[in-house]
Amino acid sequence: MTTSTVEDYLKCIYQAEQRSSGLISTGQIASALQVAPGTATAMMKTLADSGLITYEPYNGVRLTGAGSKLAAHVLRRHRVVELFLVEVMGMSWSEVHGDAEILEHAVSDRLLDRMDDMLGKPSVDPHGDPIPSPRGVLREKEYPTLLTCPLRASLRVARVTDQSAEFLKLLERHGVMPGNAIEVESREEAADTVTVKPSGGKAFTLGCRAAGAVQVEPNSGKQA
Amino acid sequence: MTTSTVEDYLKCIYQAEQRSSGLISTGQIASALQVAPGTATAMMKTLADSGLITYEPYNGVRLTGAGSKLAAHVLRRHRVVELFLVEVMGMSWSEVHGDAEILEHAVSDRLLDRMDDMLGKPSVDPHGDPIPSPRGVLREKEYPTLLTCPLRASLRVARVTDQSAEFLKLLERHGVMPGNAIEVESREEAADTVTVKPSGGKAFTLGCRAAGAVQVEPNSGKQA
DNA sequence: GCGATGATTTTGACATGTCAAAATCCTAAA
DNA sequence: TTTAGGATTTTGACATGTCAAAATCATCGC
Ligand SMILES: [Mn+2]
Ligand SMILES: [Mn+2]
Ligand SMILES: [Mn+2]
Ligand SMILES: [Mn+2]
Numbered sequence: 001m002t003t004s005t006v007e008d009y010l011k012c013i014y015q016a017e018q019r020s021s022g023l024i025s026t027g028q029i030a031s032a033l034q035v036a037p038g039t040a041t042a043m044m045k046t047l048a049d050s051g052l053i054t055y056e057p058y059n060g061v062r063l064t065g066a067g068s069k070l071a072a073h074v075l076r077r078h079r080v081v082e083l084f085l086v087e088v089m090g091m092s093w094s095e096v097h098g099d100a101e102i103l104e105h106a107v108s109d110r111l112l113d114r115m116d117d118m119l120g121k122p123s124v125d126p127h128g129d130p131i132p133s134p135r136g137v138l139r140e141k142e143y144p145t146l147l148t149c150p151l152r153a154s155l156r157v158a159r160v161t162d163q164s165a166e167f168l169k170l171l172e173r174h175g176v177m178p179g180n181a182i183e184v185e186s187r188e189e190a191a192d193t194v195t196v197k198p199s200g201g202k203a204f205t206l207g208c209r210a211a212g213a214v215q216v217e218p219n220s221g222k223q224a
Numbered sequence: 225m226t227t228s229t230v231e232d233y234l235k236c237i238y239q240a241e242q243r244s245s246g247l248i249s250t251g252q253i254a255s256a257l258q259v260a261p262g263t264a265t266a267m268m269k270t271l272a273d274s275g276l277i278t279y280e281p282y283n284g285v286r287l288t289g290a291g292s293k294l295a296a297h298v299l300r301r302h303r304v305v306e307l308f309l310v311e312v313m314g315m316s317w318s319e320v321h322g323d324a325e326i327l328e329h330a331v332s333d334r335l336l337d338r339m340d341d342m343l344g345k346p347s348v349d350p351h352g353d354p355i356p357s358p359r360g361v362l363r364e365k366e367y368p369t370l371l372t373c374p375l376r377a378s379l380r381v382a383r384v385t386d387q388s389a390e391f392l393k394l395l396e397r398h399g400v401m402p403g404n405a406i407e408v409e410s411r412e413e414a415a416d417t418v419t420v421k422p423s424g425g426k427a428f429t430l431g432c433r434a435a436g437a438v439q440v441e442p443n444s445g446k447q448a
Numbered sequence: 449g450c451g452a453t454g455a456t457t458t459t460g461a462c463a464t465g466t467c468a469a470a471a472t473c474c475t476a477a478a
Numbered sequence: 479t480t481t482a483g484g485a486t487t488t489t490g491a492c493a494t495g496t497c498a499a500a501a502t503c504a505t506c507g508c
Contacts, residue, residue, distance in 0.1 A: 003464075003465090005464080005465065025485080025486085026485090026486065026487085027484095027485060027486075035465090035466070035467085036466075036467055036468075037485075037486065037487080038466090038467075038468080038469095038486085038487070038488075038489090039465070039466055039467070040486095041486065041487055041488085042465080042466085042487090042488095043465080043466095046464085046465095057473095057486080057487075058472095058473065058474070058485085058486060058487080085335070088312075089335065089338045089339075089342070090338065091334070091335070091338065095334070098332075099332050099334070099335055102330045102332070103327075103330050103331075105330070106326045106327050106329070106330035107327075108322075108323050108326075110315070110319070110323070111309070111313065111315070111323055114313045114314065114315065115313075118313075227494075227495090229494080229495065249455080249456085250455090250456065250457085251455060251456070259495090259496070259497085260496075260497055260498075261455075261456065261457080262456085262457070262458075262459090262496090262497075262498080262499095263495070263496055263497070264456095265456065265457055265458085266457090266458095266495080266496085267495080267496095270494085270495095281456080281457075281503095282455085282456060282457080282502095282503065282504070
């Protein structure tokens with residue numbers, strides 16, 4: 001049986017691999033999971049012995065086929081659970097991450113299937129993160145962020161890549177959530193800010209760091 | 225933080241205390257949790273050191289106030305989760321116990337409240353087991369079983385005290401589930417059997433061991 | 449009162465995860 | 479080419495849970 005600790009390590013490596021290509025360093029993993037460097041190194045040996053990763057000492061790790069599949073399933077559980085908590089249980093998108101971090105290790109296949117059915121086999125979670133398929137396939141789309149998208153164009157929020165509850169609550173208050181229409185009014189390089197206007201809401205300002213966590217796509221009018 | 229292992233031990237002692245008064249032996253705990261006797265002894269020391277039980281070596285243990293409260297909360301989570309899986313997720317009462325055994329350690333207070341609301345603050349789980357209140361109070365009712373109830377009287381199934389999936393599926397096929405009406409047609413001492421007639425179903429026969437796990441109450445006509 | 453017997457505890461080991469601190473390695477700058 | 483500094487690994491410890499097998503206890507029957 002694979003423990004929840006192992007699942008968290010695999011998921012972490014999987015997500016790092018989505019973003020950068022090449023080997024993932026143990027230091028990166030240690031800091032992402034908030035453990036001491038030596039702890040991560042020890043776990044890399046364990047995972048390598050189990051055939052879930054390949055480990056090149058001093059260089060980094062990479063998931064094997066088995067490891068990747070397992071990780072994708074953990075991530076799938078995480079994201080389906082998050083959506084379930086929002087859609088069925090009526091929780092806020094700002095408070096589901098912590099619960100999902102635990103439940104992703106506790107939900108049986110049977111239960112996950114029920115959730116998936118109940119939600120209509122969704123393809124993205126409440127933050128716009130794509131949900132791996134039941135077979136473990138994940139397709140990430142590339143979107144511009146509030147820093148790189150066109151100014152004064154009609155946009156749709158596609159994804160928010162920052163789980164911080166306070167940040168998500170702020171966006172929610174302004175109506176900036178996946179699916180909603182917004183436009184970028186202006187960018188002030190000097191001030192390091194971006195001013196955003198939600199359709200049907202008041203304009204407000206974000207720092208560039210925060211703005212970079214909001215991904216958008218051209219609002220082609222479609223999408224319910 | 226209290227681990228899921230500790231929670232399972234406390235719940236086990238709590239349920240044993242409900243049935244017998246006096247101290248609970250370490251042997252009883254070990255066999256209920258399927259661990260070696262020495263393992264249970266070691267854990268009793270740990271729990272005693274944490275102030276969750278009082279431990280009299282060679283004699284047995286008893287929950288303290290703190291231990292009892294904690295155990296009641298675990299049991300509450302278990303039973304609310306079971307009911308949620310049946311009522312909301314559409315799972316069978318025969319397959320929820322295993323899932324609940326895990327989820328009882330993973331569900332946050334927030335999520336449990338949502339489930340409880342959604343279910344209308346229920347007082348019993350799908351097996352008729354009473355649900356401890358949010359404050360940790362449990363009131364068990366005494367019911368006669370199929371072995372002790374009157375013959376040929378109109379009865380209502382109140383509770384089934386055996387989690388075995390096969391047994392529950394059998395009862396379900398015959399319509400013997402909490403709330404349903406049945407009567408006992410006959411008992412054959414020599415054959416060690418009881419014959420039961422569900423209202424609107426065919427009579428069938430149970431061994432006495434199994435019959436003792438079905439609790440009933442006089443069918444006073446009320447109850448939806 | 450005295451064992452025999454069955455339950456309980458003790459002992460010594462092992463598996464998993466974790467840390468702090470020491471040792472080692474790698475690389476980029478001089 | 480050398481070396482200093484940062485990253486990585488190693489080492490030694492500890493916490494939790496678990497087991498098998500040996501030691502101990504408690505008590506019931508004689
Ligand atoms: Mn997790
Ligand atoms: Mn998410
Ligand atoms: Mn459990
Ligand atoms: Mn139950």
